[in-house]
Amino acid sequence: MLWNSNAKFQESYYKTLIAAYRTHLVQGSTDLGRITLELDKVYILPHLVVKNPTEVSSALIQQQDTISSLSIWDFLAKIETEPTYRRILLLSAPGTGKTILLEYLTLTYAQGNQREEYEKAPKLIPVLLSLRQIRKLIINNLDITIAQIITTVIKRESSLKLDPSVEWFEQKLSSGKCLIMLDGLDEIVNASERRSVGKWLDEQMGLYPETCYIITSRPYSYLNYPLKTTTICLEIQPYKSQDIKQFLEQFYLEKELFKQAHLEGNLIKQQALKKAILVHKVITTYPPFALMASNPLLLTFMAFFAENPSLILKKRVELYKEICRLLLINRPKAKGIPSLYNLESKQIQLILQKLALELMCQHKVQFTLEEGATIISESFLAIVEAKEAPIQFLQYLENVTGLIQKVSAKLYQFIHLSFQEYLTVAEIKLTNQEQILINNIDQPWWSEAIRLYAGSKDTSKIILAAWNKRNFVTLNLAYDCWEEGEQYNVELKKRIENWLDAALESNDPDIARLAAKVYLSRRLKYVVAFD
Template identity: 40%
Template sequence: MAGLCDYYSVGIDEGDRLNSETTGFGMRSLISKFIQTWLLPLLLILSNGFLGWLINQLPGKQDLKIDDPLILLLTGLCILALFILGAISSQSPPSATPGNQNWLVGFLPLLGGGILFGLLKVNYVGGEFSSAVFYTSLVLFGLGTVLPPVLLLPRRQWQNRLVWFPPGLGLLVMLYFMLRREWTAAFLALFVTVILMLFIHIIKFFIPVTNQLSPKLRAKRQQLADSFADWIWNQIDNWLLDLTSPFQREYYQSLIDICRDYQTQGLDKDCILNLPKVFVPIKIAAKEAANASQTMIQPLKDDGNNSNQTQIWDFLAAIDKYPAFRRMAVLGAPGSGKTTLLRHLTLTYATKQQRKVHPKASKLIPILLYLRDVRQEIVNKKPSLAELITQQVQQQRKIQPLNPPPNWFAEKLRQNQCLVMLDGLDEVADETQRQQVSRWVDEQMQAYPDTAFILTSRPFGYKTARLQQDVTVLEVQPFSLKQMQQFIHNWYLATEVMSRAGQEDLGVREEAKQQADDLIKRIKNSKPLADMAVNPLLLTMIATVHRRGSALPGKRVELYKEICQVLLEKRLRAKNIADALTATQKQSVLQVLAFELMQQKTREFKLSDGIDLIKNKLADVAGSGANPEEFIQQIRDVSGLLVEKEAGVYEFAHLSFQEYLAAVQIKESNQENLLIGNINQSW
């Protein structure tokens, strides 16, 4: 499966690009063929006919005193030039033409000549300038006749030579009048020739400029067109929903009300932030479930061009092409953003913004279920998926409860119109129940094989209750430096706006940017903070403590205290997950463990050694029946403060946590002399 995902992440983009290029080139070839076969000959015939009529308006050769040999010579040269241009342009390969669409510029002189001649005909030009204007319009018409086929020629073969033909002809005309001592006509010919040369140079300058601007303008135009089309379609869709399915619109509004806030469960809420304003797209990568990392804290890395990392939208957009992507298990460490990802997906679909996020995203009805809330219903009654969804939707609102039409969700599931998101398999605390819930999910995936499912879990929870269906396993990647910076800027701006009752002006944005830049600088200069900043939950806590005025990284005590409180108790309580011990009780046991490890000048400990170190303290706070091994595993799997570095070998998630807990233990046990005696020791 990892190989398939790798192939997708690299191959699908390349395939789409080639298909797009092939389609675009085919369309350009058809347009080019139409131009060469029909449009260009028609325009040339019209322009040549009008040019001939203009020439017929010239004074006779007696009035101009032109000899017959010169007339014949000029006529022959014109016929030969037009024959050569026509022959070469007709023999030019079609592949050369699509890249050179600036031939339209060649008709600008034709337009200019027409304007001048029109001004002459309506007597807007004084009599003393009428001859000069007439000759200028004549030359411009000649240039407009010759220039388009020249611009259609292969760029470096004939264009650069033949484009100088009109100025050269103008110089010959000037020389002719000079020999006849007709100085006014010679000066006029020189003036027109200089104008032509300047015009040619201007065209040569603007052609590469337009070549550079055209793709950007086309992209912008396409973007605006897509946005406008989506807006129109959303209006039509809303109108149709009101007529055909008023429940669906009410259901979408209920999802918007539930998912619009940025929730950090367990954190003290200074203010409620808007999820789209704060959310930073997380990266995911194909991973074997056995190799998924449980570690919250990792070294902060700069952005790399890792082709294996992509976004969940890339997989959702490809479910029709790759059926395996219809069933995904997204694994991630505590606080890595799994629940926030599903809430953002739900909000995006409910507001019908999926095409703005990914142009190929399908239209799906979002369904979000928290497995910790429905586990008892699944274990006791084993309902069908449609029955469970209907029941949960009916309980979604206390005021004006939703009432789905009979079999509404069953019909939508049968028609493969839904995206079913099941959050938190690991949060089903009892392992037996977790396995029962996993089997139920397997049955629903089998009952609706073409419906899109996304299951989220921490790695440990999935490993003990793996799905048996063919599932694409994806791992949430830690924040990169760029993602960290974007999140801090988003978070600070949203926080400043909300703290000022929604006011957002230049002063608010400036204050938010100044604070965000200060925090980013502090994180970059502190490795412990940088290592924690890869985790969205820990990064939110860092930002919260920084905004309260704590001078990070100097005063980290408040930060570590908040982290321990959140991970050991507050987060569990916010999710209604029962636990026998409080955060204070758990921390007192971990303090003993951290203190003993510091005395041994080590970070690592074997499970058996850890049990010996904490068993007495655990018995004091939890009673003699408490199991030390289960305590260590619970801190590892649920809180994330301990990690299993290798089989049977543990350590704290970061040395700074071990140092903080040991320092608190020293203070509470009044052993400050121990610190004084070892002040020169790095440990």
């Protein structure tokens, strides 16, 4: 009877897990809507590399490691013969997919599909716990065991009103039959609480040495209070080109199946594949997008945003705006991480705009904390009266939001120049400093910022400045402003086009050569964009 009762519990427990983790809600999602993924239809298993915790990057966008990578199954398959693999620390940057990897493992084991995913995968009972959500249970009773925590959480959260036995879980833990996944050590904001929870984790891993544990964290908070009993550290690698392509195909197939269930299956597949190919081409041919797409969170966001693939580039200002809101506000809020000094989203962005504009004016990408703090100090100290506040703010942006990243021992930068340019344009619009762009009309350093500005402003003055300079850079930029923007002087456009037509036949070889270069440049750009 006891065996029958336990078997029924396990069956019911797996049903609750399947219901809970069949779909994944992207934390923070977007003001444009909720982003949900069908895990067993869309998820791309990440590549992992073994790293020393001190060498793990905290950068949202990073380069692929040259060392060989493995999947999580390669490590789980060896837990019986390699005790080292029973204490896995999954340390990785924001948005790389730590949580969704644990959800995928939970769903796969609950469905009994682990051997379909990996032939030598061990049979384990999955348990996924959010450390942020269970921290109070631990802090209030440091003698509580992981078995007691598990049963308390299941009783509290199960829709089927399950009543698991502590003794049953203790027996499974002692015999190494469970996979315990503890997510988000970094999400315990209070340092004292994080230290206490870390000590408790070390004790539990010592109490049940046969059990396999996976603990996730971002690098910054973990290194302050590292665990003593984890024996291997894994870092999630950026998506490769093939991963991006496969994700887009699966993402749009599921999206089209949901939207157009009334259509015939093959037609839906054709439509989804066509959309995936178009989005993939835009992403791979526009360097900033190609880099961003290597991060699973940003790729998911871009795929969701690209309702009309042909307009992704033209609407990239809106895309950058939504990504900033996601990283600065929505995701920290969803994870229960309070804003530094209780700053509002508008205040945070206004401070970053000052930093971005000054860096652009200095023709700089990288800065030290001290340099960054000096740039933002006036606007920041008007809000928060604390001398150390500007530096703490920049560190918060690196460690919590990922919008700023450390590139060396002392140097920092925005995750990509595109975000520096977007924030610069936002500041120029807000403070009516269009003259900065006009003064730099022939400087390639400012070209992309000018294009971004053209997307939502009347650029007649900028195009006139480009016409007055009349060189290859400025004339190309004038065309870009026409294509990017919706407001410009039509008569000036005709005047420039007529001049270029006539210049092709000019007796002055320099003028004819200039006109030919501009025409060829526009033709090549058209071919790349639409071929």
